[in-house]
Amino acid sequence: xxxxxxxxxxxxxxxxxxxxxxxxxxxxxxxxxxxxxxxxxxxxxxxxxxxxxxxxxxxxxxxxxxxxxxxxxxxxxxxxxxxxxxxxxxxxxxxxxxxxxxxxxxxxxxxxxxxxxxxxxxxxxxxxxxxxxxxxxxxxxxxxxxxxxxxxxxxxxxxxxxxxxxxxxxxxxxxxxxxxxxxxxxxxxxxxxxxxxxxxxxxxxxxxxxxxxxxxxxxxxxxxxxxxxxxxxxxxxxxxxxxxxxxxxxxxxxxxxxxxxxxxxxxxxxxxxxxx
Amino acid sequence: xxxxxxxxxxxxxxxxxxxxxxxxxxxxxxxxxxxxxxxxxxxxxxxxxxxxxxxxxxxxxxxxxxxxxxxxxxxxxxxxxxxxxxxxxxxxxxxxxxxxxxxxxxxxxxxxxxxxxxxxxxxxxxxxxxxxxxxxxxxxxxxxxxxxxxxxxxxxxxxxxxxxxxxxxxxxxxxxxxxxxxxxxxxxxxxxxxxxxxxxxxxxxxxxxxxxxxxxxxxxxxxxxxxxxxxxxxxxxxxxxxxxxxxxxxxxxxxxxxxxxxxxxxxxxxxxxxxxxxxxxxxxxxxxxxxxxxxxxxxxxxxxxxxxxxxxxxxxxxxxxxxxx
Numbered sequence: 001x002x003x004x005x006x007x008x009x010x011x012x013x014x015x016x017x018x019x020x021x022x023x024x025x026x027x028x029x030x031x032x033x034x035x036x037x038x039x040x041x042x043x044x045x046x047x048x049x050x051x052x053x054x055x056x057x058x059x060x061x062x063x064x065x066x067x068x069x070x071x072x073x074x075x076x077x078x079x080x081x082x083x084x085x086x087x088x089x090x091x092x093x094x095x096x097x098x099x100x101x102x103x104x105x106x107x108x109x110x111x112x113x114x115x116x117x118x119x120x121x122x123x124x125x126x127x128x129x130x131x132x133x134x135x136x137x138x139x140x141x142x143x144x145x146x147x148x149x150x151x152x153x154x155x156x157x158x159x160x161x162x163x164x165x166x167x168x169x170x171x172x173x174x175x176x177x178x179x180x181x182x183x184x185x186x187x188x189x190x191x192x193x194x195x196x197x198x199x200x201x202x203x204x205x206x207x208x209x210x211x212x213x214x215x216x217x218x219x220x221x222x223x224x225x226x227x228x229x230x231x232x233x234x235x236x237x238x239x240x241x242x243x244x245x246x247x248x249x250x251x252x253x254x255x256x257x258x259x260x261x262x263x264x265x266x267x268x269x270x271x272x273x274x275x276x
Numbered sequence: 277x278x279x280x281x282x283x284x285x286x287x288x289x290x291x292x293x294x295x296x297x298x299x300x301x302x303x304x305x306x307x308x309x310x311x312x313x314x315x316x317x318x319x320x321x322x323x324x325x326x327x328x329x330x331x332x333x334x335x336x337x338x339x340x341x342x343x344x345x346x347x348x349x350x351x352x353x354x355x356x357x358x359x360x361x362x363x364x365x366x367x368x369x370x371x372x373x374x375x376x377x378x379x380x381x382x383x384x385x386x387x388x389x390x391x392x393x394x395x396x397x398x399x400x401x402x403x404x405x406x407x408x409x410x411x412x413x414x415x416x417x418x419x420x421x422x423x424x425x426x427x428x429x430x431x432x433x434x435x436x437x438x439x440x441x442x443x444x445x446x447x448x449x450x451x452x453x454x455x456x457x458x459x460x461x462x463x464x465x466x467x468x469x470x471x472x473x474x475x476x477x478x479x480x481x482x483x484x485x486x487x488x489x490x491x492x493x494x495x496x497x498x499x500x501x502x503x504x505x506x507x508x509x510x511x512x513x514x515x516x517x518x519x520x521x522x523x524x525x526x527x528x529x530x531x532x533x534x535x536x537x538x539x540x541x542x543x544x545x546x547x548x549x550x551x552x553x554x555x556x557x558x559x560x561x562x563x564x565x566x567x568x569x570x571x572x573x574x575x576x577x578x579x580x581x582x583x584x585x586x587x588x589x590x591x592x593x594x595x596x597x598x599x600x601x
Contacts, residue, residue: 012403023415023418026421027429093313093317099310102313114584118537119335120328121564226425247428258419
């Protein structure tokens with residue numbers, strides 16, 4: 001490679017260090033505060049502390065955080081299961097078939113993805129209420145499916161298209177019906193993409209705030225983690241130790257999932273933007 | 277297996293189906309082939325229609341009504357024409373508070389995100405494989421951090437009582453007593469900007485990096501031989517080559533930063549208690565769910581949607597040029 005001068009290398013090292021500091025600071029501070037015995041007590045200097053798990057213990061004993069965690073897992077899994085199936089079917093339709101209005105459907109998926117969901121809070125609130133699902137987890141799942149579907153179809157489109165058509169034809173030659181071909185050829189080959197997309201919808205459902213807050217309203221027993229955090233904020237003082245401990249618990253699965261699948265997803269995302 | 281048996285035609289509530297000119301009642305192979313994509317699309321179309329398109333129509337309908345607590349209970353239609361929109365545009369809050377908080381904030385955050393993201397991408401591109409992987413993974417952590425917990429952490433960092441920022445400034449003797457960063461409109465949005473930029477620059481960095489790695493190194497080396505410096509190379513070769521990537525990144529960021537909600541709402545005073553820090557999204561929400569003025573809130577939501585749809589149109593156009601569907 002090119003030769004580089006020492007000052008240039010030093011400058012680069014400083015840039016990397018600054019970047020790492022800026023990037024990691026909030027996450028580090030969150031974990032430190034969660035583990036510090038001073039965050040909850042009146043003492044101010046957090047760094048002068050002893051390690052403790054008290055904050056984590058308080059998260060589970062004082063509030064209903066365990067219930068919120070269970071709710072979040074249920075909602076996220078429900079969203080993932082339904083939207084994965086529906087998105088896969090739709091992405092097969094738009095990549096493997098040439099039919100009238102195919103481009104129209106694709107355009108619609110793209111545009112629907114851009115609809116600001118925040119603007120739909122009011123009508124969706126009315127809609128979910130009309131269905132009698134206000135304050136109940138299925139209502140939330142229904143809304144999250146709608147949110148993760150456009151992106152899911154868009155992502156899976158690339159993964160389905162990557163399966164060679166010749167494999168499909170070979171299956172037909174061997175006498176497979178379309179359903180058999182789908183089950184034995186398309187599904188296994190798109191599975192990695194399906195997993196990646198599912199992780200993404202899991203994260204969407206796990207993190208979502210505004211609809212969880214609106215649709216669950218006062219139904220505390222059905223709160224998800226992102227709105228459940230509010231429980232640790234008091235009238236006059238906030239239990240920051242518990243907030244940070246709970247935040248750590250919420251963040252860890254997301255970060256792990258995300259780092260695992262991101263490479264796959266971003267390659268698909270960029271494939272649409274950059275040619276060649 | 278069920279996917280291949282076409283149900284009777286009348287069961288398919290598919291608006292596009294009429295165009296298919298299927299007249300024969302007999303099931304033929306060709307027809308089942310023609311129906312198959314629509315069968316596969318049926319669940320998607322139902323969900324889109326019921327949970328995205330119909331609500332979109334409905335929010336417009338609500339915005340044309342004096343839709344309050346009574347109407348939301350009874351579903352009564354209470355048409356008032358463009359009254360809500362006129363009220364919005366005559367509201368001094370829109371021009372003095374909400375619009376600056378939305379537009380200026382979006383411009384600053386988009387600029388910050390794209391510039392920082394591009395710089396990080398350039399840095400990543402200049403690193404060797406090992407360090408690129410390390411730094412890339414760390415950057416991913418910032419991206420993966422949930423918006424809600426991320427916001428709480430920034431609030432905690434700037435907390436008035438025990439936040440590290442106030443502590444540090446006081447220990448350094450720069451301040452005598454703790455300062456409430458959230459009471460002041462500008463410092464409130466500065467914190468929100470740091471939060472949003474911190475959360476969204478990784479997307480820009482990773483996307484631009486993917487583009488950068490695709491720029492032909494021959495071209496860059498040729499330019500270097502011709503005596504072009506690093507800045508010249510960046511603006512004359514990399515920027516034009518990556519134009520589509522930048523277009524996508526800028527437009528997506530604009531859409532995201534225009535409609536920030538949770539990041540503002542969660543911050544102290546952000547949920548409507550401090551009227552100085554409302555933005556379009558929060559204003560719409562607070563008017564609807566706190567004041568029960570659902571019609572007025574819907575009208576704000578419609579305005580937000582229109583702005584975003586205009587940006588989206590530009591986005592789709594850019595994408596269409598690059599990628600044949």
